[in-house]
Each structure stands twice: as structure tokens, then as C-alpha cells.
């Protein structure tokens with residue numbers, strides 16, 4: 455394989471829905487760098503987000519480049535075509551050097567029994583008692599089980615191979631980073647499943663550098679993790695153990711690491727991730743997206759006056775369109791509508807009241823996760839209000855960018871990557 459464009463050990467995915475915050479986001483990485491930790495910024499935006507906003511992938515690239523130039527960032531950075539499939543990859547090809555190939559929809563589409571049998575023939579090492587370094591319990595898998603798991607995932611892996619080769623033809627092999635995502639599916643993958651998936655990805659000759667499995671628990675948009683923390687930690691550690699094994703056994707890129715999707719604001723799992731990374735000396739990619747858009751709203755509200763009025767108007771319109779806004783995200787939000795404050799109430803709020811309802815401070819008694827989730831999926835409203843929304847961002851840049859930087863640095867990068875104190 456030719457030399458790979460290689461993703462650094464710690465990387466952080468950032469969404470910038472309106473392409474106005476790249477500088478404020480990059481500043482958070484610069485602050486981490488000053489404390490001695492290199493975190494590679496990756497600007498990610500999915501086709502769905504582009505469609506909702508009415509933006510083009512070129513805008514993500516341009517905003518990233520401008521930020522890098524203005525702030526003199528000399529380290530690597532990337533632009534991620536997030537959750538692309540065959541039908542959506544083309545428009546990203548000129549602008550992205552990181553591709554998240556989403557094959558979740560192909561999981562469970564049965565592979566031919568010959569393909570599954572052939573896989574089991576070629577991977578005798580996966581059958582029987584399997585000891586994985588750093589997992590205390592060995593696994594027992596029968597040939598039937600390997601064939602069954604292969605049958606469940608091979609079609610998805612083959613699809614990933616098709617998309618990978620398509621991108622490689624357009625961009626040249628080695629010139630981009632490949633992630634494979636399987637997070638948007640029902641059940642978390644078990645360690646033997648993950649190992650089989652990685653073996654199959656290696657068979658397809660996909661130089662995968664990050665893999666996004668489905669983890670246990672709920673990863674709702676913009677709010678904290680909901681689930682069994684101990685189980686998450688166990689799975690996360692087992693996944694790291696499986697990855698280390700697969701890198702050695704199947705010759706996958708040595709920097710292969712986990713990618714945690716919907717990482718925005720999953721504060722309660724950050725300590726577990728941190729412990730596991732230290733234990734395995736592993737890297738990680740954490741993807742966030744909407745957390746920055748919510749900081750824009752917080753910054754506008756904090757600015758008061760017209761900007762606060764605009765933030766209130768966005769809430770009022772979002773409440774008006776709650777069904778339409780929530781539908782595309784139904785599986786990743788949990789909103790109790792009875793807890794959404796009426797428009798009249800919000801209209802009477804001070805800047806401080808708006809900010810404390812929205813800002814993700816779980817300890818603050820005014821924090822309202824229902825309102826936060828609604829506004830999280832409500833970016834379509836702001837998109838419809840541009841250019842008014844964009845001019846407000848520009849007029850109140852100081853207040854907005856201060857909140858964007860502080861959120862990423864204090865609530866995300868620090869607890870994940872920086873030494874405490």
C-alpha cells in the first residue's frame with residue numbers, strides 16, 4: 455500500500471453548520487496545544503446537514519482553510535465527508551480528505567452463504583477458543599457462529615469496499631483518511647463481531663483508520679449519555695483490545711482507532727474514555743456536531759437586545775414546527791413535550807434565563823434538556839432565517855465565538871485529553 459495520509463492519535467470532529475465558527479473552534483485546539491497536547495481538528499458535515507442548511511461541501515473546506523491561515527495553525531487538519539454513501543459521495547470528492555463511509559443500512563442484508571463459508575474457511579483463527587490480550591474472558595466461537603456473523607456483516611463490508619475504491623480512484627490511494635461507521639444501527643457489536651468486521655475490512659483491503667461501532671446506551675443529540683456507564687466502559691475497553699489484536703493480526707493501519715459519534719456533550723462517558731485511552735495508550739476520534747450551533751444561540755442570547763430576541767424567535771418557530779424538526783432525528787432524541795416551555799414564557803425570559811435553560815450544565819437547576827434537544831434539531835429554522843441569522847452571528851461575533859471556544863475547550867477537550875488541574 456502506498457503511503458497513507460495518516461490521522462493523528464487524538465483528533466476531534468467539529469460541526470460548523472453555518473460555516474462561521476471555524477476560527478473559534480480551532481482556538482480550542484490551539485489552547486490544548488499550548489498545554490502540550492496535540493489534537494487534530496477535523497471539520498465534519500454530513501450530507502443531511504448540507505441539505506438542511508442548503509450549503510455546499512466547498513464551504514466547509516473554505517472555512518477550515520481560512521481559520522487555519524488566520525490563526526497560523528501549522529499542524530494537520532482535515533475535512534470529513536461525514537456519513538457518506540454511494541449516492542452522496544460525489545459532491546464531497548473535491549473538498550474532503552477524510553471520508554466516513556456509512557454502511558449501517560447494509561448490516562443484516564444477508565451475504566451469500568458461499569461468501570460466508572469462504573470467509574470462515576479463510577479465517578480458521580476466528581473459530582474455537584479465542585484469547586484476546588487485555589480481555590479477561592476468552593471467547594468461544596463455533597464455525598456456525600463465525601459464518602452467521604460474517605453473513606450479517608459481509609455485505610456491509612463489501613459495500614464499504616466499493617465506496618472506498620470509488621474514492622481512491624477519484625483522489626488517489628493514500629491521499630485521504632478512511633473511517634467506516636456502523637453506529638446508526640440497533641444493537642451494539644460484540645467483541646467477536648468487531649474482530650470479524652475488522653478481519654473482513656482487511657480482506658477488502660480498506661486501510662481503515664477509524665471505526666465507529668455502535669456502543670451500548672443512548673447517544674441523544676446534544677445531551678448527556680443515557681445508559682449503563684459500567685457496561686459502556688467494559689465495551690469500550692474490549693473494543694480497544696480487539697482493535698489492537700486486529701492491527702497485529704490483519705495488518706490494518708497501526709493508528710486504527712475508535713470513533714465516537716454523537717460525542718457532543720457525552721460528559722459522563724468522558725472519564726471512562728480517558729481511563730481506557732491511558733490503559734491502552736490508544737488514540738480516539740470524537741465527533742461532535744450540533745454543540746457549536748447551540749453555542750451560537752447561547753452567544754446571541756447573552757448579547758441581549760435584538761440578538762436575544764432572535765434567539766427567542768428561533769425557539770418559538772422551532773416549537774411551532776416540532777414534529778417536522780424531530781422526525782429525521784426521531785431515534786436520537788428523547789423530548790418530553792410537556793417540559794417544553796410555552797412561547798409566552800420564553801418571551802419573558804432575560805438573557806440569563808435563556809442561557810441557563812439552554813447551556814449544558816446538568817448541575818444548573820434551570821437547565822432544560824428538552825428545550826436543548828429541540829433547539830439542537832432546530833437549526834433548520836435558523837437556516838431559513840439567513841441572511842438575518844448570519845448577520846446576527848457577525849454582529850455579535852465576540853459573544854458567540856467566546857462561547858464556542860469555551861464550550862469545546864472546557865467541556866470537551868479538557869476532560870477528554872488534558873491533564874487535570
Ligand SMILES: [Zn+2]
Pocket residue numbers: 537635637638666715716
Ligand atoms: Zn454517526
